[in-house]
Amino acid sequence: MSGPRICFVTSYPLSRQDLGGSGWVDRRLVPMLAGWADELEMLCVTGPEGDWSERVGEHEVPARAAGAVPLELRGDRRALARIAAGMLVSPEPYLARKFSVFPGWRTAVALLRERAAGRRVLVSGWPGLVLAAAAGVPVAAYVAHNVESTIAVEHSPRALRMLGEIPRLRRMERRLLGIPDHVFTLSHRDAAELRGEGVAATALPVPLSPSGASAGRAVGFIGKASWPPNERALQVLLGPVHDRLSTMDVDVEFVLAGKGTEQYAEHPRVVGAGPVADVADFYARVGVAVVPRFGSSTGVSVKVLEAAEFGVPSVLPRSLAEAIDPDGPWLVAEDADEAAEAIRRWHRGELSPDAADWACKQDAARTTALLRNAFA
Template sequence: MRVCFVGTYPPDRSDLGGSGWVDRRLLAALRAEGHELEIVSVTGPPGERRLPMERIAPTVPRAAVGSDSSPAVGIRAHGIPIRSAGRVPLEVRSDAGRLVRIALGMLVSGEPYLSRKFTAFPGWADAVSLLQARAKGRRVITSGWPGLLLAEHARVEIAAHIAHNVETVIAREHSPRGLRLLGEAARLDRAERRLLGRPGKVYALSRLDAERLDAWGVSAQPISVPLCPRASDRLRAATAPNTIGFIGKAAWPPNARALAALLGPVHRRLDELDVRLDYVLAGRGTEAFADHPRVRAAGPVEAVSDFYRRVGLVVVPRFGAATGISVKVLEAAEHGVASVLPAALAEAIDPAGPWLIADDPAETAEAIQRWRRGEHVPPVVPWAESRSAWTTPAGLWC
């Protein structure tokens, strides 16, 4: 089937955040199912390029060799075309002029900030024209809020949409005071419900979000993100590194709260339990915490694989209201590293998954202690392999 996949970022830019990470894995699964794909990204350098695809597949069918296993080889598949019209600004919080322009537009248009910050700028019209041209003769799948918004403005039929989050939940939890005064949560609630009524099918990365959308009257089906387990990291050392890891942009509000918990009450409780472990922090802005007594490394990393080789356990202490999934939990699983996370995040991904569950700082420290003693070491590698993009259907109706 000919598919036009609409995402936020060019998925060849692995440094731009979690949505591109998810899209690369969905695209890998769709390619493995035999669909003819091309990608339109909401923002990115203008022009066309290709997303390289690595495929891992058996050289011969298992039954043909009469053994319990068959060798696997890496096959370089032809890349998927990526097209972008120009650089639509996705992050404008540090630009006072743009913020004023967006606010004035909100007063006139009634749009929420999460729409107006895209539609107010010239590059948006170019992206709309690009999608109108590329959608002809193709089934359109949108992934994430910006892609869905673009498809609405392009007036193209949407076969399926993948909701990465319920954006209204984020607005209610994290909107700054200025946006609250402009009624951002109520505006976004109306816009999100309207847009989610457009696709033929709606999927949610989070099981909890699927239930939330069903309660809105939007029929939504949960979808598991296919994974790309890394062969070089599958056989981890018998003794994992004696370190705790956290990776993510420090300025993103949920990450800021998580870091405050990890470096504050979790750290203090570990001291009380006499558990001596070092922290490895990675991601833009984490270098600000390099002087913390437990931190041994902090700051951006050139390759995430380097980070995961240095850590024995990933900690995701995001407590409170949750939407979407934790991409970093799945990324850690691909590298064979277990995670400590709250029950709500575990439920969103897979309630039966190989997790260490902790719902507050004290429980987080105690879960780390059990892992350190070897009392609970989750079987993360076989779980990740069972969700391989090359053997597990994406499950998208398109």
């Protein structure tokens, strides 16, 4: 049976692993798509202008981008002022205006219109959905990495709240979710939330690539420190979790990885911090990963899944565990004290979930069937 010709729209080149978890998901979806599509090409919202190829597993996938459309602007005050001024005359939320206000956006819109001709469009992540809506192209399927308005409620800064970011974003997100023929979420909780609001969403399991078990003995955290949920998580880990472990006389070391984590290198428990060239080196040192994201949550923590691929269990709140698999190899902790207690019990050998076995049991066949059905 002949497969479809697919234009896969993603946020940034898959080789840019430093830019966040979105690419981690796409690096697992792309080989699956390449296995049954007649033709697969990638279009990146931002990236080097022109054409190149991405090597993903056994597949060489052609990729394109229109050029520099900024994704991260928290440190650029001039750009933020330009966006804020644009929001005064536009109903767009910050999470759309941060793209559309820049000249490169128009070029990206034109490029997608060109590449969508004669192809079915699959969008992965919010920036790609905003681009597809601006280009006015049909979208066969959308993979929502998060419910963006949920993140805004928890983390949107005061200045954006005063500009109406939360209601703007909620209206736009619900409107854009009506564009795709099929909406998939990475999180079971997100799928249920969207279905409750009338969006026919289905949870899409992320295919994993198990690589055995780690013999490391440190507590690990990996992620870009500037992303607000990660910034807050690090404050919890290095503050109250560290303090509670000290009270319980638990002598365990922390290894932090990811852009910006080097600022914590002088913390008394931290024995390694900063970007890593190979995540395998990080997980070789780590025996348990900590994801202390308390409060509202959306999506899945791809770092929890990545850790499981390396045979490393995670300490995480119940909401994140239920988003992936409530029966998975997790050490569930609802606050800093419970996180410290979970680490204590793991460190002393009282808790040792088998993450490697769980990762091996994850069946990619359902992911393949759901995506193929979206293009039937």
